[in-house]
Amino acid sequence: xxxxxxxxxxxxxxxxxxxxxxxxxxxxxxxxxxxxxxxxxxxxxxxxxxxxxxxxxxxxxxxxxxxxxxxxxxxxxxxxxxxxxxxxxxxxxxxxxxxxxxxxxxxxxxxxxxx
Amino acid sequence: xxxxxxxxxxxxxxxxxxxxxxxxxxxxxxxxxxxxxxxxxxxxxxxxxxxxxxxxxxxxxxxxxxxxxxxxxxxxxxxxxxxxxxxxxxxxxxxxxxxxxxxxxxxxxxx
Numbered sequence: 664x665x666x667x668x669x670x671x672x673x674x675x676x677x678x679x680x681x682x683x684x685x686x687x688x689x690x691x692x693x694x695x696x697x698x699x700x701x702x703x704x705x706x707x708x709x710x711x712x713x714x715x716x717x718x719x720x721x722x723x724x725x726x727x728x729x730x731x732x733x734x735x736x737x738x739x740x741x742x743x744x745x746x747x748x749x750x751x752x753x754x755x756x757x758x759x760x761x762x763x764x765x766x767x768x769x770x771x772x773x774x775x776x777x778x
Numbered sequence: 779x780x781x782x783x784x785x786x787x788x789x790x791x792x793x794x795x796x797x798x799x800x801x802x803x804x805x806x807x808x809x810x811x812x813x814x815x816x817x818x819x820x821x822x823x824x825x826x827x828x829x830x831x832x833x834x835x836x837x838x839x840x841x842x843x844x845x846x847x848x849x850x851x852x853x854x855x856x857x858x859x860x861x862x863x864x865x866x867x868x869x870x871x872x873x874x875x876x877x878x879x880x881x882x883x884x885x886x887x888x889x
Contacts, residue, residue, distance in 0.1 A: 669821070697877055706865070707822070707879040720876075756821045758877070766812065767869075767877060769821035 669770025684742045686757030692737035693759035701754040747777040787884040790856040798851040800866030810869040815862040861887045
């Protein structure tokens with residue numbers, strides 16, 4: 664089946680630094696990718712919807728300048744957490760779909776810890 | 779966005795069937811019903827999806843009410859590895875539909 668690869672799986676960084684998370688669809692073309700964050704024992708919270716070749720659509724309350732999303736190709740989307748602070752510590756998950764209305768494939772998630 | 783409601787938690791004994799309900803009374807005619815599950819510290823994984831008819835696959839069965847306002851995910855024989863949070867979501871059929879997750883149902887399987 665289709666696979667979405669997300670890297671890194673875990674990252675620890677100092678406050679003020681930037682962190683980039685990669686999400687790749689390995690054997691299909693993903694015209695749309697979604698980025699979520701998840702706090703412990705909570706559900707996934709949609710951050711943004713990313714369409715290849717266009718600007719991402721951010722959910723209300725998500726800072727565009729803080730969470731930079733790039734979807735430059737049909738197989739790669741990146742999320743950059745800029746000037747990270749401890750409150751940005753969370754589990755970040757990407758998702759991609761193969762077609763309209765079809766099933767979603769998820770990355771394994773990235774646990775970000777900002778010291 | 780059409781919303782879904784699920785019980786917060788459920789318990790099942792190992793090797794017994796489990797019926798996980800989901801209500802989606804505001805579903806539109808083109809919304810697909812999807813189920814995903816998430817094990818601890820992992821991304822969600824696809825379980826099953828359907829539009830109108832009941833669906834079966836190697837993981838589970840999906841029973842959809844005739845009016846499509848509710849559905850039930852059926853795990854025929856629960857195993858310890860089925861302990862997870864199960865999410866029922868509605869997927870539109872447009873190019874830019876976003877995917878919103880509700881709280882889901884946390885399933886515990888008792889040995």
